[in-house]
Amino acid sequence: MHRRQKPSAPEPKRDLAARGGALSMSHNDTRSFFNFSQLVLSAGHLKTPPVLKHSKITYFEVEILDMQSKKQICIVDKVPPSSTLLDVKHKFHKACSTSPTLSACPNMGGVPVLGSSSWPFSAHCLTDPCPSCAEDSRTEHSTPGPQWYPSRVGLQLERNGPYLKDSINIQSLAVSSIITLYFTDLGQQVGWTTFFLTEYTGPLLIYLLFYIRLSTIYDQVESTKNFRHPVVHLACFCHCSHYIRRLLETLFVHKFSGGHTPLRNMIKGCAFYWGFTSWIAYYINHPQYTPPSFGHRQVFFAALAFLMCEAGNHFINVALAHHTHSGNKACFPSPTYNPFTWLFLLVSCPNYTYEVGSWISFTVMTQTLPAGIFAFLMVIQMSLWAQKKHKLYLKRFYPEVGRKAAMIPIIF
Numbered sequence: 149m150h151r152r153q154k155p156s157a158p159e160p161k162r163d164l165a166a167r168g169g170a171l172s173m174s175h176n177d178t179r180s181f182f183n184f185s186q187l188v189l190s191a192g193h194l195k196t197p198p199v200l201k202h203s204k205i206t207y208f209e210v211e212i213l214d215m216q217s218k219k220q221i222c223i224v225d226k227v228p229p230s231s232t233l234l235d236v237k238h239k240f241h242k243a244c245s246t247s248p249t250l251s252a253c254p255n256m257g258g259v260p261v262l263g264s265s266s267w268p269f270s271a272h273c274l275t276d277p278c279p280s281c282a283e284d285s286r287t288e289h290s291t292p293g294p295q296w297y298p299s300r301v302g303l304q305l306e307r308n309g310p311y312l313k314d315s316i317n318i319q320s321l322a323v324s325s326i327i328t329l330y331f332t333d334l335g336q337q338v339g340w341t342t343f344f345l346t347e348y349t350g351p352l353l354i355y356l357l358f359y360i361r362l363s364t365i366y367d368q369v370e371s372t373k374n375f376r377h378p379v380v381h382l383a384c385f386c387h388c389s390h391y392i393r394r395l396l397e398t399l400f401v402h403k404f405s406g407g408h409t410p411l412r413n414m415i416k417g418c419a420f421y422w423g424f425t426s427w428i429a430y431y432i433n434h435p436q437y438t439p440p441s442f443g444h445r446q447v448f449f450a451a452l453a454f455l456m457c458e459a460g461n462h463f464i465n466v467a468l469a470h471h472t473h474s475g476n477k478a479c480f481p482s483p484t485y486n487p488f489t490w491l492f493l494l495v496s497c498p499n500y501t502y503e504v505g506s507w508i509s510f511t512v513m514t515q516t517l518p519a520g521i522f523a524f525l526m527v528i529q530m531s532l533w534a535q536k537k538h539k540l541y542l543k544r545f546y547p548e549v550g551r552k553a554a555m556i557p558i559i560f
Contacts, residue, residue, distance in 0.1 A: 358429035450513035
């Protein structure tokens with residue numbers, strides 16, 4: 149006989165305990181949720197994190213070819229659209245200085261590929277150097293090649309076309325993802341400030357050497373006997389003041405934005421100014437110098453005209469510099485309350501007008517042949533510059549410049 153098992157009493161108790169625990173846990177969850185909701189309401193609305201949009205940047209590839217041989221010099225890879233032509237020149241210079249094969253081979257057979265992902269940029273050649281230069285490349289491996297620094301590099305969009313400015317954006321030149329530019333070696337370059345300081349300092353010092361009448365230039369006995377006419381001292385003052393004004397304007401008025409010019413231009417400019425200054429100073433400071441024909445009246449009026457032209461030239465240069473620095477390039481420079489700037493109403497290049505007037509006045513004051521020849525050449529040169537600039541002004545400010553002359557009112 150099986151014994152009847154008694155029902156266990158603890159089971160209902162366990163069920164009640166389980167239900168009670170569940171109720172207490174749900175009560176705690178409700179309380180925690182209520183506290184969390186109150187915290188959220190007090191903190192304000194929850195802001196969803198911004199969705200990051202990945203913008204696709206299109207990089208360009210700049211292929212640089214030699215203008216004469218059309219050979220590929222290098223490839224500048226991964227150029228951002230915001231880059232300028234100056235950035236490309238810096239990378240090109242880096243490629244030339246880090247690639248011994250390219251710098252050793254004058255025929256530019258090596259093609260270094262330059263990427264913008266690493267700095268300093270590494271360049272390697274895709275082709276071997278020409279056989280005639282292979283031996284020189286091995287024997288003179290440590291000799292640096294042509295240093296094509298940015299100011300020496302000339303880049304053109306087309307062969308025999310104009311050189312592109314350094315400030316041009318690469319994206320404005322792009323027709324496709326590959327941009328082809330032609331390279332020209334501009335030769336050794338100098339800055340514009342150095343150019344003008346060298347060109348103007350020479351005449352100032354050279355004229356003073358002739359003015360003190362060195363014994364190596366003039367006969368000492370003849371120099372002590374002859375009396376110097378007052379025009380000799382006045383001519384020295386006018387000549388020196390002219391070049392001192394130019395030096396000061398170069399330093400404090402004219403602002404050159406990193407431009408450069410070939411060294412040969414500075415040599416030609418110095419030869420012209422220094423040579424004519426020596427010729428003019430030799431005659432004016434010579435012991436046998438003949439004073440002007442009309443005496444003090446001729447000297448006085450010519451000196452007064454010279455000083456007025458010098459003052460006008462200075463105020464015009466200041467007005468042009470102020471117009472450039474103010475960024476108001478949409479209109480032609482207008483005259484101010486200064487009477488010397490009123491010449492803007494008649495001509496488009498009044499600084500050239502005053503420059504020519506200074507040297508014509510100096511010629512009349514000294515009455516010497518070298519000064520007259522120098523003034524004549526200056527008239528020709530200033531006329532060419534004024535005509536070129538006047539045509540540029542006509543394209544940009546036609547209504548304002550249309551009725552004005554280039555340099556001489558009504559005439560030219």
